[in-house]
Amino acid sequence: MRQQYAIRSLVLVAGLVLVGLAVIVQMIRIQNSEQAKVFLSQGDMYSGEFRMFYPERGEIYDRNGHLLAGNRTVYELGVNLSQMTNPQALATTLGTYLGLTYDEVYNQLTDSPKSWEYIVIQDYVGTETVTALQELMQQKEDANDNSLSGLGFTPHFQRSYPEDSLASNVLGFVTRDGRGYFGIEEKYNDLLAGNPVQVWVPSDPNKASELPKVPNGTTLVLTLNRDLQAQVENILDTSISNYGAENGAIIVMDPRSGDILAMATTPRLDLNNYTNYFSTYDNGSQYNRAIGMAYEAGSVVKILTMAAALDTGTVSPNTTFIDTGSIDVGGITIHNWDRKPWGQQDMIGCLQHSLNVCLAWISTQMGPQTFYGYMERFGLGHPTGIDLSGEAMGRLKVPGDTDWYNVDLGTNAFGQGVTVTPLQLLMAASAIANDGKMVTPHVLYSMLRDGHQYNVPSQYAGSPIRSQTAHTLTDMLAISLEGESSNALLPGYRVAGKTGTAQIPTDYGYDETHTNASFIGWGPVDDPQFMIYVWLQKPSASIWSSETAAPVFAQVAEQTVILLNIPPDMVRNQFGSR
Amino acid sequence: MQVQATQIIHAYKQAPWRVQRQYVGAFLLAVIGISMIAALYLQVTARSAAAGREIQEMRFEITTIQRSNADFETQLAKLTSTAEMERRALEMGYRPVKPGELDYVAVPGFVAPEPAILRAAEDAVDYTQALPSAYTQSLVEWFDDRVKSGGY
Numbered sequence: 129m130r131q132q133y134a135i136r137s138l139v140l141v142a143g144l145v146l147v148g149l150a151v152i153v154q155m156i157r158i159q160n161s162e163q164a165k166v167f168l169s170q171g172d173m174y175s176g177e178f179r180m181f182y183p184e185r186g187e188i189y190d191r192n193g194h195l196l197a198g199n200r201t202v203y204e205l206g207v208n209l210s211q212m213t214n215p216q217a218l219a220t221t222l223g224t225y226l227g228l229t230y231d232e233v234y235n236q237l238t239d240s241p242k243s244w245e246y247i248v249i250q251d252y253v254g255t256e257t258v259t260a261l262q263e264l265m266q267q268k269e270d271a272n273d274n275s276l277s278g279l280g281f282t283p284h285f286q287r288s289y290p291e292d293s294l295a296s297n298v299l300g301f302v303t304r305d306g307r308g309y310f311g312i313e314e315k316y317n318d319l320l321a322g323n324p325v326q327v328w329v330p331s332d333p334n335k336a337s338e339l340p341k342v343p344n345g346t347t348l349v350l351t352l353n354r355d356l357q358a359q360v361e362n363i364l365d366t367s368i369s370n371y372g373a374e375n376g377a378i379i380v381m382d383p384r385s386g387d388i389l390a391m392a393t394t395p396r397l398d399l400n401n402y403t404n405y406f407s408t409y410d411n412g413s414q415y416n417r418a419i420g421m422a423y424e425a426g427s428v429v430k431i432l433t434m435a436a437a438l439d440t441g442t443v444s445p446n447t448t449f450i451d452t453g454s455i456d457v458g459g460i461t462i463h464n465w466d467r468k469p470w471g472q473q474d475m476i477g478c479l480q481h482s483l484n485v486c487l488a489w490i491s492t493q494m495g496p497q498t499f500y501g502y503m504e505r506f507g508l509g510h511p512t513g514i515d516l517s518g519e520a521m522g523r524l525k526v527p528g529d530t531d532w533y534n535v536d537l538g539t540n541a542f543g544q545g546v547t548v549t550p551l552q553l554l555m556a557a558s559a560i561a562n563d564g565k566m567v568t569p570h571v572l573y574s575m576l577r578d579g580h581q582y583n584v585p586s587q588y589a590g591s592p593i594r595s596q597t598a599h600t601l602t603d604m605l606a607i608s609l610e611g612e613s614s615n616a617l618l619p620g621y622r623v624a625g626k627t628g629t630a631q632i633p634t635d636y637g638y639d640e641t642h643t644n645a646s647f648i649g650w651g652p653v654d655d656p657q658f659m660i661y662v663w664l665q666k667p668s669a670s671i672w673s674s675e676t677a678a679p680v681f682a683q684v685a686e687q688t689v690i691l692l693n694i695p696p697d698m699v700r701n702q703f704g705s706r
Numbered sequence: 707m708q709v710q711a712t713q714i715i716h717a718y719k720q721a722p723w724r725v726q727r728q729y730v731g732a733f734l735l736a737v738i739g740i741s742m743i744a745a746l747y748l749q750v751t752a753r754s755a756a757a758g759r760e761i762q763e764m765r766f767e768i769t770t771i772q773r774s775n776a777d778f779e780t781q782l783a784k785l786t787s788t789a790e791m792e793r794r795a796l797e798m799g800y801r802p803v804k805p806g807e808l809d810y811v812a813v814p815g816f817v818a819p820e821p822a823i824l825r826a827a828e829d830a831v832d833y834t835q836a837l838p839s840a841y842t843q844s845l846v847e848w849f850d851d852r853v854k855s856g857g858y
Contacts, residue, residue: 184776193821195783201773255777283773290783349823358788574824581824620805686805695810703812 176330183322184285186345188299188312190354191387191573197299197313197399200288203258203281206248207237210278217275225261226250252286252304289399295357297393297416298350298516298571301402309402310415312348312571314517319346319575349574351387356380359687360390363680368394371676372668373645377418377550378680379661380688383558383650385586386567388514389658389688393417412518417663419514422522422547425663426630427465427482427673428648429543431605432556434479436502437490439597445475445604455485455492458534462488465629480608482627484542491541499537500526505592506556507566508548513589514569522548543630550661553648555589560602561624561650561659564595606653616649616678618685620696625649625681627673632666642666645673647681652697658688 158164188197205226207218219234226233226249233249240247258281265276287302300311308317322345364378380390393416397408413420437443453469455462464470464484470477478486491499503509509524524546525532539545548556551569559566568587575582593601605624609616616625628646631638645667650659662677662684670676688694695703784790819825843851 184772187779189821189823191821193823194786195779198780198783199776200780201777283770285773285776288780290780291787292789294788347823349821354788358792576823618805690803690805690808693810695808696805699810703810 176328178326179329180324180326181342182284182306182324183342184344185287185302185306186320186322186347186577188320189347189349190352190357191350192354193349194354195290196295196350196352196354198288198290199285201255201283202252202286203255203283204248204251205253205258205261206246206280206282208246208278208280209237209240210245212237212278214275214277218279221261221264221276222249222279225257226253246280253281287399291354292400293396293398294354294361295352295391296396296399297418298352298388298391299399300415300517301397301399301405303402310412310518311516312350315515316346316348316572320348321345343578347576348572349576350571351382351389351573352391352571353389353691356688356691357390357392359691360684361392361396363683363687364392364394367664367676367680367683370669371645371664373664373666373676375414375417375665377421377661377663378684379418379550379554379659380684381554381558381569381659381661383561383567383656383659386555386558386569387573387586388569388571389692391416391418391571413520416516416518417550418661419512419516419519419549419551422520422549422552423644423663424544424546424630424633425548425550425553425646426543426628426644427484428553428626428628428646429546429548430479430482430487430541430628431560431601431626431648432503432506432508433487433491433499433541434475434604435506435560435593435597435601436499437494438475438600439502439593440494440498442493442498443475443490445600447475449473449475449478449486449489451478451483451485453485455488455538457488457492457538458536460535460538462535462538476604476608476611479604479626480611482542482629487541488538491537496527496537499541500524502592503540503546505590506559507552507589508546508556510552512549512551512555512569514551515572519551520549522546522552543628550646550663553646554659554661556592557648557650558659559590559592560598561656562598564591564593564598566590566592602650602653602656605649609649612674614678615674616647616681616685618651618682618689620698621651621685621689621694622653622697623649623651623685624653625678627678629671629673641671643671643673645671645677647673647677649681649685651685652694652700654697655700657694658685658692660684660688 184199187195187199190196205222212218215234215237218237219230222228222233223230228250236247236249261279262281265279268274268276286304289296289299289301296311298311300309300313300315302308302313306321308314308320313320322343325342360378360380364376367373368376375394377393378390379388379392381388395408395414397405397415409415434443438445450472451464451470453464453467462484465482470481470483470486473481473483473486475486477483478490494502503524504526509522509526511519511521525536525540536545555566555569558569566589568589570584570587572584574584602624605626606622609623609625614625614627616623616627626648628644628648630644630646631640632642632644633639643666645662645664647662648659650656660681662680664673664676664680667676689696694700839848839851
């Protein structure tokens with residue numbers, strides 16, 4: 129009997145061992161099968177997730193530390209469908225708070241595919257709305273009402289411009305996909321955006337410390353002076369209204385460093401509503417006319433012609449010219465702006481009365497090689513290299529070009545037939561205001577990253593003329609303004625400058641009724657600390673820049689000396705003599 | 707003689723219950739040892755898990771604070787924007803100054819202060835350099851440092 133039980137036990141044990149072995153074999157087989165690898169990889173997918181960590185976009189400040197572009201928190205508002213219990217309540221609440229219709233929200237919640245776990249109802253929802261919704265959720269939770277369950281808020285940053293449209297043409301804007309367009313935002317997009325980091329975030333809390341530290345984007349400090357920028361924009365807007373101009377641009381620059389202190393153009397865009405871009409501009413070049421739109425600037429170019437002539441010794445301030453009212457260049461007769469003869473003039477008189485005939489004579493005396501050589505050295509026909517996106521080059525026809533004719537030597541001398549941007553002329557004239565050294569204009573003053581500061585040094589773009597030439601011409605321009613009691617004069621400060629009234633080329637020749645009014649000037653003459661360029665497009669109150677652009681220069685100069693703490697000449701000289 | 711030897715061995719052989727107790731004791735010791743190691747492991751794991759969670763929560767908190775900072779900064783900039791400041795100044799009875807109304811005073815040695823944003827960058831401390839060397843040096847580096855400094 130005992131033996132019989134023993135055999136049964138042995139059989140039972142053997143059977144169990146066999147089953148056990150079979151289980152183990154099967155486990156080993158499954159774990160090492162091809163399918164196991166697939167299952168393992170699927171399992172790994174749920175052991176964590178790849179997450180992209182976006183750094184906070186770098187801020188933009190003006191030179192005095194005023195925030196021009198920052199970030200604010202907004203929320204992506206969505207519903208976790210598996211946790212949703214009451215779509216009707218959600219549709220009613222969200223419709224009310226988000227300004228959507230009940231049907232809109234309800235259909236989204238109920239018509240979504242079965243496989244969807246989460247749907248976004250609205251993104252870029254402001255903090256106020258989210259706070260109100262969170263308070264409502266809390267109240268309902270306290271009352272054991274779970275009708276809003278499933279509702280979730282995911283915070284993220286949105287670009288914010290506290291000054292709205294101020295300096296919009298310089299700053300540019302950032303779209304919702306985080307990319308910068310125009311101005312600083314586009315030029316320094318990579319620096320501002322920083323480097324997003326994609327990492328595997330494990331569900332295992334032991335590995336939580338593996339989360340990366342994503343450094344913020346680089347903070348930029350601009351050369352702009354916010355208060356001056358605001359004043360210049362006000363002056364520009366008022367001038368356009370007063371003189372009936374279509375549009376305009378004003379630039380204020382420090383000729384010693386190339387720092388752009390203010391750059392105002394019209395129209396401007398409220399950067400917090402950048403979606404109005406397409407209704408505001410016809411094309412990208414209009415976004416910042418000061419750098420993106422080349423035009424025939426007219427007589428302001430005369431200062432470059434005169435600089436070249438003085439530098440080569442072709443003329444001196446006392447050189448006399450008998451103006452007969454016309455001159456023949458390349459078989460074409462060139463007239464003065466008033467088609468009248470001005471008789472005997474010295475070079476100051478030529479500038480003061482803006483005599484086309486005189487300047488055409490000067491360029492022919494220099495010859496095309498010398499004249500165009502100087503224009504090239506002044507940078508005409510080349511971008512200035514300013515650190516803003518969307519810069520236009522302008523056009524300087526030179527001998528050898530298929531569309532260059534002999535008469536161009538005469539007309540180019542007084543700014544006809546050559547297109548420039550306001551900034552190009554400002555850069556070229558900086559050589560005259562800055563002892564013969566031409567500066568590269570720039571907007572970036574400093575970069576801040578990880579607590580370190582990198583200042584942007586000033587860059588010189590060559591010395592097209594000698595220092596003595598620069599001083600002589602500055603003096604001539606100051607005398608010419610004083611001689612005609614120009615509207616550009618600023619009491620207490622000696623300034624130098626030149627008007628430019630240019631006809632507008634069309635497909636059928638020059639427009640007889642409209643002009644571009646410009647003025648370029650700088651001061652104080654003995655120690656230039658600011659340069660100002662004014663451009664008014666098609667002013668209807670007067671076609672003459674002496675009556676439109678020149679007084680605008682004086683207004684801008686007045687604000688500039690106040691905001692930059694530049695004392696009147698007499699006070700400065702008193703300080704200097706102590 | 708052989709019988710005597712067997713008797714002696716039997717006399718010195720431990721009683722079966724003692725042997726059993728020794729086995730049980732050894733087993734219990736092993737169980738206690740394993741339990742202690744398991745408990746230690748569990749405690750360390752639990753602490754590291756808790757620390758990991760804490761780090762995660764602190765990171766979230768840092769992110770939240772950074773967001774708040776950015777929000778406050780933008781709000782402050784909005785409140786001190788040119789348009790807002792001009793409106794408030796006019797409300798308070800101020801008007802724009804004219805060049806002739808300004809008085810200039812020469813202050814020898816005066817240097818205009820830099821904006822706060824640039825000053826902050828200059829003052830920034832590199833905390834990795836401020837850490838004591840004990841936190842950054844390897845044993846070999848420490849030994850080398852001591853030898854060079856004449857400590858040994």
